[in-house]
Amino acid sequence: MQNTSTSRFEPARRITPDRGRSLLGPALELIHTGRAPTRSALTAALDVTRATAGAVAAELAALGLVAVDSHPVGTGRGRPSHRLAPAPDGPVVLAAQVHADGLTLALCGLGGALGEAVFRPLPDRTDPEPVLGAIAAAGAELVRADRRRCLGAALALPNPVREPEGTALAALTFGWPGGTPVAELFAAAVNAQRLGPAARHPLPTAVGNDANLAALAEHRHGAGRDARHLLLVTSGHRGVGGALVVDGRLHTGSAGLALEVGHLTVDPLGRPCPCGNRGCLNVETDPEALLAAAGRTPDPALPLLDQARALARSADRDPVARAAVDRVVDRLGLGLAGLANILNPDRIVLGRLHQDLLAAAPERLPEAVIRHSLWGRCDQVPVVGGELCHAGLLGAAELAWDPYLRNPQEVLAE
Ligand SMILES: [Zn+2]
Numbered sequence: 001m002q003n004t005s006t007s008r009f010e011p012a013r014r015i016t017p018d019r020g021r022s023l024l025g026p027a028l029e030l031i032h033t034g035r036a037p038t039r040s041a042l043t044a045a046l047d048v049t050r051a052t053a054g055a056v057a058a059e060l061a062a063l064g065l066v067a068v069d070s071h072p073v074g075t076g077r078g079r080p081s082h083r084l085a086p087a088p089d090g091p092v093v094l095a096a097q098v099h100a101d102g103l104t105l106a107l108c109g110l111g112g113a114l115g116e117a118v119f120r121p122l123p124d125r126t127d128p129e130p131v132l133g134a135i136a137a138a139g140a141e142l143v144r145a146d147r148r149r150c151l152g153a154a155l156a157l158p159n160p161v162r163e164p165e166g167t168a169l170a171a172l173t174f175g176w177p178g179g180t181p182v183a184e185l186f187a188a189a190v191n192a193q194r195l196g197p198a199a200r201h202p203l204p205t206a207v208g209n210d211a212n213l214a215a216l217a218e219h220r221h222g223a224g225r226d227a228r229h230l231l232l233v234t235s236g237h238r239g240v241g242g243a244l245v246v247d248g249r250l251h252t253g254s255a256g257l258a259l260e261v262g263h264l265t266v267d268p269l270g271r272p273c274p275c276g277n278r279g280c281l282n283v284e285t286d287p288e289a290l291l292a293a294a295g296r297t298p299d300p301a302l303p304l305l306d307q308a309r310a311l312a313r314s315a316d317r318d319p320v321a322r323a324a325v326d327r328v329v330d331r332l333g334l335g336l337a338g339l340a341n342i343l344n345p346d347r348i349v350l351g352r353l354h355q356d357l358l359a360a361a362p363e364r365l366p367e368a369v370i371r372h373s374l375w376g377r378c379d380q381v382p383v384v385g386g387e388l389c390h391a392g393l394l395g396a397a398e399l400a401w402d403p404y405l406r407n408p409q410e411v412l413a414e
Pocket residue numbers: 262263264273274275276277280282
């Protein structure tokens with residue numbers, strides 16, 4: 001397969017000027033995110049001649065990453081153009097996510113083509129090595145059952161990840177020691193399974209924080225598309241995460257730890273937070289907080305998020321649920337306004353439980369944000385729900401694709 005790609009690639013390399021080669025990454029990202037569905041759209045987006053765009057598309061096709069439809073199609077305006085799309089039989093990456101209720105994995109092609117997600121329970125021992133070993137073993141099953149080449153693997157984690165070392169901080173959900181070298185352990189677990197082609201060993205691997213990765217996925221394929229300063233705030237199983245995407249890139253701060261929005265105080269007399277303070281967004285707007293506001297004791301046999309989402313969805317018919325939703329929505333609105341005052345986003349995307357709170361209070365929540373953010377001018381800023389049902393998982397796939405989006409010729413690397 002490698003040889004076939006190389007020989008098909010050679011003629012394209014001869015006709016592509018140096019400038020064209022430097023355009024391969026930007027062109028692949030445009031096709032990957034659906035912003036260049038035709039060759040004429042690619043020509044316009046790259047601001048190059050039709051011949052250069054054609055050569056770049058041909059080279060991406062020769063690399064096995066992009067399919068160029070040889071029959072030009074009319075786009076309604078201008079002359080017909082060749083359709084461009086990620087190659088349907090092209091390579092995939094392995095995406096995985098660890099959360100309080102278990103492990104989720106899927107293979108993912110370019111274009112956000114996430115395959116069917118599989119779920120695995122957490123191992124009995126939740127220290128890092130058994131968890132990462134279980135992910136690698138489940139990933140190996142997926143990769144071996146698929147005929148496509150696997151070019152990389154990435155993992156979304158519910159805790160902050162310090163960069164560039166790839167160490168986990170405050171992994172409270174599992175009690176992992178602070179500073180666990182999770183990137184290194186994940187690479188070792190994946191490569192012990194020898195997932196990729198023999199020529200691609202070790203396979204490139206990466207780890208990231210789940211909220212950061214969800215923001216990246218929503219920006220490239222979901223509700224954050226075309227936003228320039230996208231703020232994402234989300235609450236999954238426990239606590240609250242946030243992320244900021246600026247001009248298409250995650251803002252991660254000096255050590256990967258920016259946007260720890262969960263510890264913004266929204267009620268100084270509120271519930272105690274594991275960070276040592278009281279009334280953080282983390283403990284005032286997460287699933288447990290909503291259940292507590294309704295006087296419900298969580299059922300330990302069921303995922304907290306599912307119980308809280310069901311409660312939020314019952315607000316229209318249950319006055320106790322309505323009062324709980326309103327209370328938590330007011331806290332969330334205060335927190336979002338504080339963030340907007342500091343960050344001045346042009347779109348706010350809410351994930352998981354926060355998305356359900358927005359659906360349950362579609363006027364009250366934006367009004368609370370506007371009321372508390374006079375200087376942040378939030379009357380101009382749309383607050384919308386996420387569009388992706390596995391945003392963290394798709395974000396992990398984006399992380400695994402990153403080396404190839406930067407330099408598509410990496411698919412040929414031995
Ligand atoms: Zn806190």
